[in-house]
Amino acid sequence: MIYIKILNFALIVNFIFSFNVNALEYKLYGLVQPEFSIFTNGDGKHHQSKNNYSFFTKGNFISYLDERDAKITISAIARYDEKDSERRYIDFQKLKYEQYFENYTFKIGNEIIFWGVNESFNIIDIINQSNLAEDMTGTKKLGQPLLSLAYDNNYGTIDLYLMPYFIERKFPSKNGRPRLALEVDQNSITYESSSKEQKLDFALRYSMVYDDYDIGIAHFHGNNRAPQLNINPSTLKFNPHYTTLSQTSLDIQATKGAWLYKLEALSAKDGNERHLGVAGGFEYTFYGIRDSQSDLGLVIEYSFDDRNSNPFNNDSVAALRWTKNDINSTSLLAGMFIDMRGNSNRFIAEYEQRINNNVKLFIDATFNGSIDSQDFTYAFDEDSVFSIKLARYF
């Protein structure tokens, strides 16, 4: 009897195995990453711990169907954080089904869509919500549920997006470091739109390549991804209010040898107010410096916004990126952010190198120089930090 059970089990295992290998073409890969942070200003402004550990993981599953005319993608990230409950989460960055036709692509599900060309000031990038619990600069995103149809021909690509459900911005909790001056009350969210998070957002983008130029023109209408944060006098917390935003944008990159020139511009109606934003700059790379394999890149970008309330209304960044081009892909990015209005400045450094084929080391540092007390980043001016991350890829 037991032999038959074992035989059955073996047959089932064999069946599953052969099904996976022969019938389903798939890839599975990802990483696990322990992280450790040390804050250099002691307990800081909000009397928090000097150290923090955290654990991050990412998994990707991709399967092709229908002789590669269809694709299923699952890409999930998860984090566990010692102190910050808002940094304990799972997010499906991608959970989508795509079908390809001769000139059309249809897509349904969670997706990450990036618009723009800049390194630092990604002012026109609007489809996905920012995860500020992950990173205060807003470059880390949350998956956005959408339906999309793309059409392309020799003149470029048109993408249409319908977003039936809104994802709220994620903020660090009061135990998070860095955090905002006050706690964000995620139970007191209000919207300008009466449909609230059910509002059907839409976006349209035309993009093309012409010679050395990569050009995109886009329009977005929907809930603004960035909420207004209004102080509730009774709870002394921030209550997020999401206005309705109509944004038209342009992005251009010119690639001229070792020079990259970048420009992003937008005109937007946010609630009842219209505003204008322009951000851009250049990148230049010195190749093979001092007869070595190393490259040194210089990035300078500037951001202007005609709203005084915008944190990036008159800001610039200058950074150097050193790539050793060695076997371990060693690189170092060092940069300085300057608020030209309030004379605030912040320094960052990001070092990385591969340890072996499956392990990579990251060391990040953020140092807050002088921060203007009027600047929103004043809330974390005592949160200068060193972080060490060790990624193990599978």
Added chain:
Amino acid sequence: MNKFLLILFFVMFVNTNLSSEDNFEKGLRIAKESYESTRGYVDSESDQLMILVDPKGNEVIREISGKTLENDDPNDGDKSIIFFNKPKDVEGTVMLSHTHVNDDDDQWLYLPALGRVKRISSSNKSGSFMGSEIAFEDFSGNDYRKYEWEFIGEEEYDGEICYKLVSIPKYKNSGYTKRIGFTDKLLRPRMIEYFDRKGELLKTLYFEDYQLYNDKIWNADTFRVVNHQNKNKTIYKWINRELNVGINKKDFEKSSLLRLAD
């Protein structure tokens, strides 16, 4: 009699004309014939394995797969897509290149961690490919249009009488001042020595494991590179190479990058 003189004169003239092909013209002709013997592949698909060996003998493996599309336009370069698989931290990265003969290529990189397609500068054709001893410009090193050629004689190499050719890059950002190579009588490059910007011997590339594809095209399935300055070695192998597979031309456009990326 006059007729005879005329014929004699004609024969002499033609003969002189033939033998008047100088060493530069002969070098160019051999290089051109060698290049043209590899054309007509239409498109290709392959897995590629790279073994990087340091002077102590430590080995590191790189794995990529790639597709290339022959350009119908004889004055322009081919198009290629590279999918990076190993090391694991670059898995999912895709690079699209539209190459040009004596100008910078157009290159886009899909970076999965950022979910973003970036147009990148390609004026570093002399830069190392994935930390190896092979530079980007070496992959199209058989394109005769990229060099000035000179035939400097015939010599035995690896048991065969080969043409010895000197080539000087026309591309202003090339990492080399000169190459000296052997091309065999089947017009296959067998070995090339590279001289750096200072004119010193930098590395030697050995073309090995020649296979005849589709009954007409010889491809070396192994590039072995020995760097004489830093003593590193790179072994680059093409595996499962197939020519004329019928890849959709649209795959080689920027708009298809996100679709082809994992």
